[in-house]
């Protein structure tokens with residue numbers, strides 16, 4: 203059975219080349235599309251994920267974004283949200299439903315460099331399964347080793363059903379609880395970790411992203427430093443798998459309306475063909491955009507292309523078709539075709 207992270211060598215090649223060419227800069231959808239038309243090339247980051255089960259994208263967001271996220275999270279990090287069991291960590295704060303509390307986290311969730319990798323690992327229409335802040339306080343002990351898609355009851359070895367990203371908001375150091383991984387364990391069958399398995403800390407500067415296959419054994423390390431270690435971890439799952447957090451309930455509709463269409467789709471305002479995710483027989487985006495049906499009638503396929511995100515509509519067209527849409531639905535919420 204194919205238990206690699208990358209489902210095909212061709213997929214791997216596309217995003218590795220695009221990453222390489224981006225050379226540390228933002229990786230756009232356009233760059234990935236362009237790469238699809240080019241010939242074969244190197245396999246750097248893809249090999250890392252495929253062979254090791256994880257890859258690090260160093261320093262891909264700057265201090266400004268990190269500062270905004272810290273400021274938005276500050277009201278939730280006063281010691282009220284300590285873990286309720288050893289897995290969550292009794293000296294660890296966990297903030298869930300993050301997009302309802304810290305909107306700047308959307309920049310991490312939809313970061314183009316990360317998205318271009320996940321696009322290659324999961325099927326189109328994948329969802330945001332979980333999205334939380336993990337703040338390890340001094341004295342926190344190492345977490346139990348686990349893999350993140352373990353709650354899907356499907357036998358290993360297998361491709362991952364989810365992909366986790368752990369963003370370092372603070373530097374991850376050898377002694378402050380940096381995430382630890384067992385390299386290559388994403389390929390294991392039902393083997394459990396044993397004494398003697400090397401558990402390696404992933405040391406990276408603030409602003410870096412660690413991308414982990416959902417099948418990779420890992421844990422939060424012990425925080426033996428004098429300062430806390432803040433991470434944000436968006437986790438993405440196959441479009442046919444249940445999300446850990448019920449995102450459309452976790453993020454109130456009025457806030458979801460403010461998010462970008464790609465993030466709205468990740469929350470669950472999307473259809474996995476032919477009809478998984480419908481609401482009352484219709485596309486869930488109708489709940490966010492009452493005028494969607496009218497716009498579709500007026501603009502032909504434009505609204506659909508934008509809202510379904512096939513990547514061919516420009517950002518300004520997105521803004522036009524979504525933000526300036528009239529507030530009332532022309533014909534009542536129940537009108538419409540399925541899976542539009």
Ligand SMILES: O=C(O)CCC(=O)C(=O)O
Nearest residue numbers: 336380381421422423433
């Ligand atoms: O905090 C970390 O570094 C990892 C946490 C983790 O893996 C988890 O809680 O599932």
